[in-house]
Amino acid sequence: PLAIGGTPEGDHYQLATTMAERVLQAAGWNASSLGACVPLASMAAAVLQLQPRFVWLSVSHLVDREAFVADYQQFYAVAKAAGVPVIVGGKGRDAEIRKQISFTSYGDTLQHFVEFAASLWTPSSAASIDRAAQP
Numbered sequence: 001p002l003a004i005g006g007t008p009e010g011d012h013y014q015l016a017t018t019m020a021e022r023v024l025q026a027a028g029w030n031a032s033s034l035g036a037c038v039p040l041a042s043m044a045a046a047v048l049q050l051q052p053r054f055v056w057l058s059v060s061h062l063v064d065r066e067a068f069v070a071d072y073q074q075f076y077a078v079a080k081a082a083g084v085p086v087i088v089g090g091k092g093r094d095a096e097i098r099k100q101i102s103f104t105s106y107g108d109t110l111q112h113f114v115e116f117a118a119s120l121w122t123p124s125s126a127a128s129i130d131r132a133a134q135p
Contacts, residue, residue: 001052001121004033004034005017005034005056005058006036006057006058007036007090008037008038008039008057008059008062008068009038009040010037010063011036011037011060011062012061013060013061016060017033017035017056027114027123028122029121039071040071040074040075041074047078047082053084053085053120054084054087054104054116055086056086058089058090059088059090059093062092065097069100072101073101076103080102085120088101088106089112089113
């Protein structure tokens with residue numbers, strides 16, 4: 001299954017989104033980081049075009065918190081309407097920001113992220129579904 005993610009506009013920190021991509025790939029996902037400093041309108045367009053199983057957003061630094069909240073809520077509305085879960089993580093996503101935005105899940109650690117992804121799909125669950133579908 002496909003998962004996409006990245007960091008929001010103004011956030012140039014690439015390590016966390018790259019790590020998310022690699023961890024998912026190791027777990028059998030077709031994961032693709034859209035990169036750092038991605039406008040949330042572009043992320044929403046990617047959700048509509050690619051229809052991933054879920055999308056992640058790593059927030060390490062916010063230049064303008066109010067603009068982020070407004071842009072994020074528009075992005076989240078698109079993802080929710082498309083039925084695509086959103087997980088948000090990163091040090092820039094503090095308790096105050098968390099209160100102002102909607103999300104499917106959030107993670108304080110990479111382990112939370114991995115557990116969220118595993119709740120949606122694992123290779124063993126796919127094999128079980130394949131075996132059940134066979135006559």
